Amino acid sequence: MSDRLSVFKTYKLYVGGKFPRSESGRVYEVTTKTSAADAAGKGNWLANAPLASRKDARDAVVAARKAFGGWSGATAYNRGQVLYRVAEMLEGRREQFVREVADAEGLSKPKAAAVVDATIDRWVWYAGWTDKIAQVTGGANPVAGPFFNLSSPEPTGVVAVLAPQESSFLGLVSVLAPVIATGNTAVVVASEKAPLPALSLGEVLATSDVPGGVVNVLSGRTAEIAAPLAAHQDVNAIDLAGADDALARELEIAAADNLKRVLRPQAVDYFETPGTERLTAFLETKTVWHPTGSLGASGSSY
Amino acid sequence: MASAFEYAPAPESRSVVDIAPAYGLFVDGEFTDAADGKVFKTVSPSTEEALSEVAQAGAEDVDRAVKAARKAFEKWSALPGSERAKYLFRIARIIQERSRELAVLETLDNGKPIKETRDADLPLVAAHFFYYAGWADKLDHAGFGASPRPLGVAGQVIPWNFPLLMLAWKIAPALATGNTVVLKPAETTPLSALFFADICRQAGLPRGVVNILPGYGDAGAALVAHPDVNKVAFTGSTAVGKEIARTVAGTRKKLTLELGGKGANIVFDDAPVDQAVEGIVTGIFFNQGQVCCAGSRLLVQESIQDELLDALKRRLATLRLGDPLDKNTDIGAINSAEQLARITALAEQGEAEGAERWSPACELPASGYWFAPTLFTNVTQAHTIARDEIFGPVLSVLTFRTPDEAVAKANNTQYGLSAGIWTEKGSRILAVANKLRAGVVWSNTFNKFDPTSPFGGYKESGFGREGGRHGLEAYLDV
Numbered sequence: 173m174s175d176r177l178s179v180f181k182t183y184k185l186y187v188g189g190k191f192p193r194s195e196s197g198r199v200y201e202v203t204t205k206t207s208a209a210d211a212a213g214k215g216n217w218l219a220n221a222p223l224a225s226r227k228d229a230r231d232a233v234v235a236a237r238k239a240f241g242g243w244s245g246a247t248a249y250n251r252g253q254v255l256y257r258v259a260e261m262l263e264g265r266r267e268q269f270v271r272e273v274a275d276a277e278g279l280s281k282p283k284a285a286a287v288v289d290a291t292i293d294r295w296v297w298y299a300g301w302t303d304k305i306a307q308v309t310g311g312a313n314p315v316a317g318p319f320f321n322l323s324s325p326e327p328t329g330v331v332a333v334l335a336p337q338e339s340s341f342l343g344l345v346s347v348l349a350p351v352i353a354t355g356n357t358a359v360v361v362a363s364e365k366a367p368l369p370a371l372s373l374g375e376v377l378a379t380s381d382v383p384g385g386v387v388n389v390l391s392g393r394t395a396e397i398a399a400p401l402a403a404h405q406d407v408n409a410i411d412l413a414g415a416d417d418a419l420a421r422e423l424e425i426a427a428a429d430n431l432k433r434v435l436r437p438q439a440v441d442y443f444e445t446p447g448t449e450r451l452t453a454f455l456e457t458k459t460v461w462h463p464t465g466s467l468g469a470s471g472s473s474y
Numbered sequence: 475m476a477s478a479f480e481y482a483p484a485p486e487s488r489s490v491v492d493i494a495p496a497y498g499l500f501v502d503g504e505f506t507d508a509a510d511g512k513v514f515k516t517v518s519p520s521t522e523e524a525l526s527e528v529a530q531a532g533a534e535d536v537d538r539a540v541k542a543a544r545k546a547f548e549k550w551s552a553l554p555g556s557e558r559a560k561y562l563f564r565i566a567r568i569i570q571e572r573s574r575e576l577a578v579l580e581t582l583d584n585g586k587p588i589k590e591t592r593d594a595d596l597p598l599v600a601a602h603f604f605y606y607a608g609w610a611d612k613l614d615h616a617g618f619g620a621s622p623r624p625l626g627v628a629g630q631v632i633p634w635n636f637p638l639l640m641l642a643w644k645i646a647p648a649l650a651t652g653n654t655v656v657l658k659p660a661e662t663t664p665l666s667a668l669f670f671a672d673i674c675r676q677a678g679l680p681r682g683v684v685n686i687l688p689g690y691g692d693a694g695a696a697l698v699a700h701p702d703v704n705k706v707a708f709t710g711s712t713a714v715g716k717e718i719a720r721t722v723a724g725t726r727k728k729l730t731l732e733l734g735g736k737g738a739n740i741v742f743d744d745a746p747v748d749q750a751v752e753g754i755v756t757g758i759f760f761n762q763g764q765v766c767c768a769g770s771r772l773l774v775q776e777s778i779q780d781e782l783l784d785a786l787k788r789r790l791a792t793l794r795l796g797d798p799l800d801k802n803t804d805i806g807a808i809n810s811a812e813q814l815a816r817i818t819a820l821a822e823q824g825e826a827e828g829a830e831r832w833s834p835a836c837e838l839p840a841s842g843y844w845f846a847p848t849l850f851t852n853v854t855q856a857h858t859i860a861r862d863e864i865f866g867p868v869l870s871v872l873t874f875r876t877p878d879e880a881v882a883k884a885n886n887t888q889y890g891l892s893a894g895i896w897t898e899k900g901s902r903i904l905a906v907a908n909k910l911r912a913g914v915v916w917s918n919t920f921n922k923f924d925p926t927s928p929f930g931g932y933k934e935s936g937f938g939r940e941g942g943r944h945g946l947e948a949y950l951d952v
Contacts, residue, residue: 315924421724425720
């Protein structure tokens with residue numbers, strides 16, 4: 173048995189619920205992570221990942237926009253169910269992700285297992301937020317007049333997410349889950365050096381109940397894919413987690429063109445339980461007024 | 475018919491306000507000249523009379539003011555919230571005491587009717603300080619963590635359409651949360667901010683906590699770019715907002731922007747017509763339409779177009795344009811010659827592109843900057859007057875047949891600040907409000923504001939919210 177030839181996996185992008193190769197036909201080598209001290213530099217070959225192009229990025233935005241109406245219009249309860257289903261599927265594929273994370277991040281199996289467990293738990297944490305965030309951040313405003321006045325959060329739209337470079341799976345889920353939990357749709361650029369866990373996550377999303385287009389996963393050169401996303405007029409927000417300072421500045425300037433909401437890169441310990449900042453960063457507050465008809469109260473009567 | 479309803483002039487007295495011939499910058503608790511000695515005149519838009527000469531801040535003054543604010547920040551942010559609260563309550567009370575004086579001053583410097591400064595602006599200004607005063611010692615309970623910290627020095631740039639109200643929106647939450655402030659009022663309306671400086675003095679506010687720098691765009695740009703400013707808040711045009719967003723890119727400065735709008739006021743066939751007409755008038759002719767959340771696009775269901783437009787035109791014919799200090803004036807002066815030129819050019823473009831222009835018979839005063847209330851029909855979504863913010867008393871009328879079409883047309887804009895819905899059907903209100911991409915939706919009412927109520931835009935109308943609990947976030951390290 174030991175001389176059985178293994179079957180390699182062809183990793184593909186995940187766009188609009190489908191698994192296309194890059195339209196550019198390009199791939200790049202993904203290797204195991206080696207320590208910097210390792211003079212040889214290169215790790216062992218793992219797979220060829222798609223090297224996504226600007227066109228792939230634009231296609232992903234189209235898919236995300238198309239999915240936005242349905243996903244943002246779904247009930248929060250439904251979104252919570254769908255997200256929890258993803259956690260269930262991840263648990264079933266736990267061994268695969270342990271292997272991929274160990275290779276991607278140069279971790280021992282037990283350490284990689286701890287990362288994967290934390291990631292699945294993180295996904296469950298966000299699954300539980302879908303139907304609570306509106307109550308925490310919205311509510312009635314006691315205006316001084318005869319008006320019913322309610323503020324509620326709404327998703328901002330299509331969010332481009334540059335996944336953290338070092339934390340290929342826990343970091344990825346920590347930035348992706350809050351974006352879709354609140355009803356946004358996402359175009360994710362995976363960690364440049366370690367994209368395989370992200371591409372495999374696409375396979376999990378495809379076989380859970382997440383509608384196609386809600387999450388789109390691209391692999392390749394972060395700077396190359398991020399530039400058209402930051403400048404895209406139909407992208408509403410961008411999370412710069414995976415950009416270095418110079419790239420982040422450049423992208424933030426491009427994002428000003430249509431006043432995208434920008435989440436700047438910051439130092440994050442992804443093992444810590446997050447706050448709600450990543451949920452609220454991609455929410456708009458809508459305030460709706462209506463007369464109450466209490467004509468005796470102050471103010472006008474219409 | 476008109477003669478039976480003629481009103482005698484009922485001017486508010488100017489004697490309640492004493493405008494000095496010259497004002498300095500307010501830096502570190504003192505009025506000072508600009509470093510380079512520059513001054514500019516501020517005029518009354520209704521008469522073109524020069525009201526006062528005001529020091530014009532430059533980059534050097536910005537630096538001095540930021541240093542003063544930085545120095546004051548240490549003590550101010552370390553004060554117990556309950557003490558900061560009392561300062562804000564003092565300010566709120568003094569504003570109430572001096573509200574007639576401030577209302578007249580604002581009308582003189584801005585050109586808007588005394589009815590609006592007296593009954594809308596000033597009560598809201600005081601209410602904002604009262605509201606945020608109460609937050610100062612309750613920040614631990616605001617939902618931003620156990621002990622949220624202030625950001626530091628806030629650089630704030632405000633527009634000329636609601637000079638004192640925008641100042642209140644900016645300064646009240648900044649001070650409540652423990653920040654110090656450098657504020658640049660607009661060059662056409664600096665006076666009420668300088669009077670506010672005097673209120674700070676009366677309230678005994680520590681020096682340097684609030685600094686006021688009258689000046690032009692260059693002073694605003696210098697303030698935004700100053701390396702020791704931690705927070706930038708801007709209300710104004712979308713073009714300038716984008717420029718500011720580029721300036722602060724790559725820094726740690728927190729940014730909130732309240733920018734332009736092209737609000738849709740949607741009237742369904744079952745709307746209460748009289749109320750809708752009042753709401754449309756409020757929506758676009760309040761403050762001569764110089765309102766970012768103005769309902770400048772009327773979307774009327776085709777089946778009631780004629781009835782509604784007839785009623786609207788009848789109502790517009792009763793609007794009184796003239797002396798803003800007259801208590802019966804509905805439409806005051808346009809804020810500046812520059813703004814009047816912009817409104818005029820856009821209205822002419824509307825005509826050139828084939829829309830039909832209508833105004834009630836309306837005599838314009840000989841001096842000052844005036845524009846008659848104007849209605850455009852036969853407007854399509856491609857017309858410039860349906861897309862660009864005019865920021866004047868100009869209403870563009872479009873029609874629709876189905877609720878879906880209304881929503882699609884309302885959302886067909888780069889902006890997303892406000893919208894109005896007029897219908898008696900509750901489920902339709904909720905369904906349409908849900909689909910509108912706008913930060914504020916007024917149903918069966920329009921242009922209502924309250925300090926407890928978050929206000930701000932979607933899309934290119936900017937980001938961040940002012941007012942309410944949400945308004946605190948912009949000034950806290952969260």
